Amino acid sequence: xNGSWAHFESAEYAAALKVIEALKSNGxxxxxxxxxxxxxxxxxxxxxxxxxxxxxxEQISAYFRKTASVGAAFGVMLVRDFGxxxxxxxxRSDGVYSDARRPDSIEYSSPKEDAQRRDFTINALFVxxxxxDEAHQIIDFVGGQADVKARMLRAVGNPEDRLxxxxxxxxxxxxxxxxxxxxxxxxxxxAIRAHARAxxxxxIERIGEEVRKMLLHPSRVRACVLIDELELDDAIFGNEQSxxxxxxxxxxxxxxxxxxxxxxxxxxxxxxxDDAQTVCIGYRRALDLSNxxxxxxxxxxxxxxxxxxxxxxxxxxxRKRLANRDWAREALVILEAIxxxxxxxxxSQIEHLESRFGGLCPEPLISGADLIELGIAPGPAYKxxxxxxxxxxxxxxxxxxxxxxxxVEEQVSRQKTQ
Ligand code: ATP
Ligand code: MG
Numbered sequence: 001x002n003g004s005w006a007h008f009e010s011a012e013y014a015a016a017l018k019v020i021e022a023l024k025s026n027g028x029x030x031x032x033x034x035x036x037x038x039x040x041x042x043x044x045x046x047x048x049x050x051x052x053x054x055x056x057x058e059q060i061s062a063y064f065r066k067t068a069s070v071g072a073a074f075g076v077m078l079v080r081d082f083g084x085x086x087x088x089x090x091x092r093s094d095g096v097y098s099d100a101r102r103p104d105s106i107e108y109s110s111p112k113e114d115a116q117r118r119d120f121t122i123n124a125l126f127v128x129x130x131x132x133d134e135a136h137q138i139i140d141f142v143g144g145q146a147d148v149k150a151r152m153l154r155a156v157g158n159p160e161d162r163l164x165x166x167x168x169x170x171x172x173x174x175x176x177x178x179x180x181x182x183x184x185x186x187x188x189x190x191a192i193r194a195h196a197r198a199x200x201x202x203x204i205e206r207i208g209e210e211v212r213k214m215l216l217h218p219s220r221v222r223a224c225v226l227i228d229e230l231e232l233d234d235a236i237f238g239n240e241q242s243x244x245x246x247x248x249x250x251x252x253x254x255x256x257x258x259x260x261x262x263x264x265x266x267x268x269x270x271x272x273x274d275d276a277q278t279v280c281i282g283y284r285r286a287l288d289l290s291n292x293x294x295x296x297x298x299x300x301x302x303x304x305x306x307x308x309x310x311x312x313x314x315x316x317x318x319r320k321r322l323a324n325r326d327w328a329r330e331a332l333v334i335l336e337a338i339x340x341x342x343x344x345x346x347x348s349q350i351e352h353l354e355s356r357f358g359g360l361c362p363e364p365l366i367s368g369a370d371l372i373e374l375g376i377a378p379g380p381a382y383k384x385x386x387x388x389x390x391x392x393x394x395x396x397x398x399x400x401x402x403x404x405x406x407x408v409e410e411q412v413s414r415q416k417t418q
Contacts, residue, residue, distance in 0.1 A: 015082035016049035017129055019064075023088075024130065026063055028055040029111065031126035031139060033089070038122045041148045042180050051079075051088045052114060052126060060088055074106055093117050094165075115141040119162065119169045120176060120188075121154045122147055153182040159191035167198045170232060171210040178214060178223035184230075192230050199235035207236060208288035215260035218253040221245045224264060233268070237286050241268040250337040258296025259330040261289075262304075265297075266334065272308050276301035299327030300334065307335055311346055316353065317394035323350045324360045357396035364390055365404040374405065376412060385411065 016032060023030035033052035040046060053060070057077050061067040066080035075090035092106045093113040111126060118124035121144035131137045138145060142156050153176055155162045155169070163169055170192045177184050184192070199207070214223035227233050228243040248263040265279050276298065284294040306322055314322065322328060336343040354360055366389055368382055376385070389407055392398040398407055 012049050012084045012086070013046075015084035016051055016086050018082045019051050019079050019086050019088060020053075020128075020130060022063055023051075023053050023055055023060075026055070026059075028053050028059075030055070030088075031111070031128050033114075033126050034118065034123055037125045037127050037138075038148075038180075040127070041125070041145075042122070044180070049086065051086055052091055052111070053088060054091050054108075054111075055088075056090055056108065060090075075108060111139060112141045116156055118142075118156055119166075119172060121156055122176070122180075122182075124156050147185075151180070151182045152185050153177045153180075153188065154185040155188045155191070159185075159188040160194070163191045163195050164198075166202075167195060168202045168206050168210065170196065170199055170230065171207065171214075171236075174223055174226045174230065174232070175210055175214050175217075177226060178219040179217050181219070181222075184226075189230065192232070196231045196235055199232060204286065204288040207286075211236065211287050212257060215264065216255070216257060220251070220260055221248050224248065224267060237268070238282065243267045244269075247334060247337040251333065256296065256330060257293050258300055258327070259333060261287075261293070261297050262300045262330070262334055263337075266338075272305055272338070276305070296327060296330075299325070300330045303328045303331030304334055307331055307346060308339070308342070315391075315395065316356070317391040319349070320353055320360045320394045323353065357394065357399065362393060365393055365398065365401045366408065370401075370405065371408065374408060374412075376408075 016036075020030040020032070030051055030053040032049055034050050036046035036049045055063070057069060057075055060077045060079065061069070064079045064081045068078045068080070070076045070078055070087070075092050077088045079086045079088050090108050091111050091114040093109040094106055094117045115124040115126070121142045123144075124142045125144040125148075126139040127137055128139060129137065143154075147154050153173055155173075173184055173188060173192060176182065214220060217223070224243045225245060227236065231240075233243070234240045243264075244267050247266045248260070251259065251263055261283055265283065270276075270279055280294050280297045280301070283289060283297065289297075303322065303325055307328075311319065311322070332343055332347065335346070350360070364386065366386070368378070368386065371382055371385060372378065376382075385408060388411065389398065389404050392407060393404070398404050
């Protein structure tokens with residue numbers, strides 16, 4: 001709390017300051033609000049700097065040259081005057097949440113009420129970066145500063161009520177607690193557990209987005225443990241299954257999403273040989289995965305199965321093709337955690353293959369164009385011929401283009417005589 005934001009250097013921060021300055025010069029109150037304040041106080045770099053003000057949307061669009069309204073109904077404007085896009089929201093209190101997702105209506109209100117509509121105390125702080133002295137920089141209506149100090153995640157107001165308004169807050173609690181290493185306050189925890197089932201009423205897009213953020217962050221193990229502890233797994237995945245973290249613990253900090261998903265599935269009981277297809281379909285449905293992420297999961301499971309059960313019996317060309325497949329590297333990361341000895345043997349074999357006959361994926365010696373030149377009628381046989389030649393090349397039995405061509409000619413004449 002030493003005014004660290006005042007020394008913060010980023011183009012976006014500078015733009016947010018200019019927005020605040022302009023609003024103040026027009027007689028308004030204007031603060032940094034929400035996630036950026038939390039990040040700064042907890043020592044993380046903010047993603048974006050949001051401004052909250054008592055100026056109304058129509059006033060904001062009058063004060064700045066380049067504005068757009070994102071959710072005019074929610075009192076949120078974008079200001080683009082200073083080379084960055086700054087979100088400027090009018091202080092508001094939210095009306096009734098009849099669909100447990102969005103308030104039916106909002107009302108412009110005071111900073112205090114605006115703080116009270118927010119989910120957690122650490123998310124409900126304002127900062128006046130232009131205040132004369134540091135003592136007045138932080139505006140705290142909800143005890144957020146004390147919670148930052150105690151590293152505590154606490155619902156603003158009555159946790160039961162706040163959770164019932166929007167059940168997604170249960171997952172937001174998990175995500176923030178994991179990401180910043182916070183304890184969840186007892187009452188907040190109990191409310192989350194008591195209403196865990198109701199998370200099923202939240203759209204899978206919103207649930208999926210939260211889980212994605214959790215799993216992509218290095219704190220993913222803690223997030224998954226918390227989901228387990230708070231008994232949210234049933235509502236998210238459609239089945240109850242305790243989470244065993246040993247595989248996920250071995251992942252590098254930064255991972256492709258499908259890799260984290262596979263580690264999660266394994267932590268939740270999947271073993272090699274189980275039906276991976278069903279798991280991928282289930283996760284896609286539960287988490288609203290993109291086709292690409294689902295295919296990634298499937299790719300990792302397939303590679304994992306082949307590395308585990310078939311690698312030993314594979315020829316050099318088969319091994320090279322597998323090692324070169326999308327997601328094989330991710331599958332090896334998983335295998336490393338499950339069967340380290342097997343994984344390291346495979347890794348050194350792959351290293352060896354990389355040094356043989358042009359490596360794992362040498363440029364093919366011949367192409368479809370060469371087959372046309374050889375007078376072979378284009379058709380479905382092309383792929384089979386080219387695959388056969390490439391296998392020979394990967395095995396080192398064919399090393400030059402003339403060898404490849406005579407191999408093809410031999411094959412074709414053999415087929416003709418059959
Ligand atoms: P991040 O962007 O890192 O996910 P954030 O706190 O900035 O975290 P946003 O979703 O960008 O999260 O929301 C900005 C602010 O709006 C939050 O800090 C919080 O004060 C408020 N807010 C967001 N979602 C909710 C919600 N579901 N219920 C109550 N307040 C919310
Ligand atoms: Mg944000």
